[in-house]
Amino acid sequence: MDSFRSKIIPATTILAGVVVLWYVFAVILNAPFQRDLDQRGNETPGTVEFIGKTLSQPKPTLPAPHQVAVNFFENTFLRSVTSSRSLVYNAWVTLSSTLLGFAFGTGLGIVIAVGIVHVATLDRSLMPWIIASQTIPILAVAPMIIVVLAAIGITGLIPKALISTYLSFFPVAVGMVKGLRSPELMHLDLMHTYNASASQTFWKLRVPASVPFLFTSMKVAVAASLVGAIVGELPTGAVAGIGAKLLAGAYYSQTIDIWSALVAGSIVAALLVMAVGIAGRFVDRAMGGRRA
Secondary structure (H helix, E strand, O other): HHHHHHHHHHHHHHHHHHHHHHHHHHHHHHHHHHHHHHHHOOOOHHHHHHHHHOOOOOOOOOOOOOHHHHHHHHHHHHHOOOOHHHHHHHHHHHHHHHHHHHHHHHHHHHHHHHHHHHHHHHHHHHHHHHHHHOOOOOOHHHHEEEEEEHOOOOHHHHHHHHHHHHHHHHHEEEEEEEEHHHOOOHHHHHHHHHOOOOHHHHHHHHHHHHHHHHHHHHHHHHHHHHHHHHHHHHOOOOOOHHHHHHHHHOOOOOOOHHHHHHHHHHHHHHHHHHHHHHHHHHHHHHHHOOOO
């Protein structure tokens, strides 16, 4: 119970503080437009009424938390999952490309890490290029990927998945390299004493030692993969997906829809990270790991 309280109370306190600040900034940012509306309508509302109006604008500069919550509830639970306005439907569209890109990125990252650890030339030549690749803004890379693949007839899910792959392979590669190199020199000497081959050392020592590093990096990778999928929907002119909802909301100045889509994306990201964490625990137990 004490452990539960130590986790819940700080998180709840921070969340309450964020909500209060959100309301304060919503009033501040929406006030100029509301003041202009009142002047045009020759209205002189009191302070409380004026604040209420700033928090109930149909297209506010910054939506209030309750506006976002109502919009999220309506578009999640009160609409058919096949509706183009349903956040469940749009989240699923984005999730499909996220998972595919995450699978590609994880596989690519592992292959690159194995090559870097076992081939010194790759360590000296490939690693700097991998790091340099992450300095290029994804907003600059995404349109190029879309245009090039469209030129050879590849459209739809694959281009978005490849953008997710571009973001997700890096943390996996770095984490896996760290994990494969984590065994102590004494353990490596012991394997050498047992006359173990390089393959046996890899599978019986390096891989088990790298598993905790792998799943930690996969948590970062799956969140990055979601970001890549959302960004990939922007230049493709997608009609569905969280990115498409953000683009449509920006085009029609539907700020409440934008924030609602952002909340949906955050929830999807949290669930994905949680799923990777649970999978990591199962793998750890299967390998004989014990709780600290």
